[in-house]
Amino acid sequence: MSTEIADKNRDEFDIEILNTVGKPFIDKPEDIKMATRDCDVFYGDKQAIFGVDLDIGKNEIIAMIGPSGCGKSTYLRALNRMNDTIEICRVSGSLTLDGQDIYSKKQDPVLLRARVGMVFQKPNPFPKSIYDNVAYGARLHGLVSNKADLDDLVEASLTKAGLFKEVKDNLQKPGTGLSGGQQQRLCIARTIAVDPEVILMDEPTSALDPIATAIIEELMDELRHNYTIAIVTHSMQQAARISQRTAYFHLGKLVEVNATNDVFTNPEHQLTENYITGRFG
């Protein structure tokens, strides 16, 4: 980013008073899966997310884009309390799943993460067999009572993740022996196996080659019919290909939320336009 453009943006937009433009809210309450209101996230004294108001719809893929460090991952992790694992991190505001407060004292974070699963940037299979990777969550949560049901669940999850055909004869081999793209699909199968309602994806294809990326993108399009997906991506092309809505973040603020096509062809906020036209970020 040139200093000239940085200064221009600073003059034009007082980030302190920036209000979200576009359509962060969903009209029909019954179409809302998750919602945040006035969501702030702090790391110690440093505020990383400022007052984010956003609805995430059922069966939609919403993409979160923005320059490095703008808080996309921090916001995503707030949605399944992954930030709880960071000691200095504090989340405030209202964050709900099906209208229920996910930060309520009554909410068990482990059970929440089964309902709101997460796929990370780097595929992270456990050092276990392919079978045991997928079976892990089901065993942990006692989802099946016998081996035959577990076998069925493992097969169904691998099938939904588009991996079963490739691994069906090697289920006892280590998950870590698969290719990067296969490992990421294994992680998706592991997430699906506990029957989540929402899948959070934090740059799930950034470590993959274009072919593996295309396979995961196709898979996401299929998964959308059964799950709600929120994805952080650095690739604007990817956001444009796979998502129905796009949220643009800048310096911890949610600047714009609109239908993906509108964000990329007719952005409402100048900051969004600057980003998508490559003027900064």
Ligand SMILES: Nc1ncnc2c1ncn2[C@@H]1O[C@H](COP(=O)(O)OP(=O)(O)OP(=O)(O)O)[C@@H](O)[C@H]1O
């Ligand atoms: N564990 C942490 N401890 C302290 N500060 C953190 C931590 N994680 C993130 N931050 C800070 O919070 C801000 C937002 O970071 P975050 O990783 O959410 O941004 P991002 O938009 O996802 O960035 P990137 O695109 O580079 O992954 C940054 O200033 C970052 O330095």
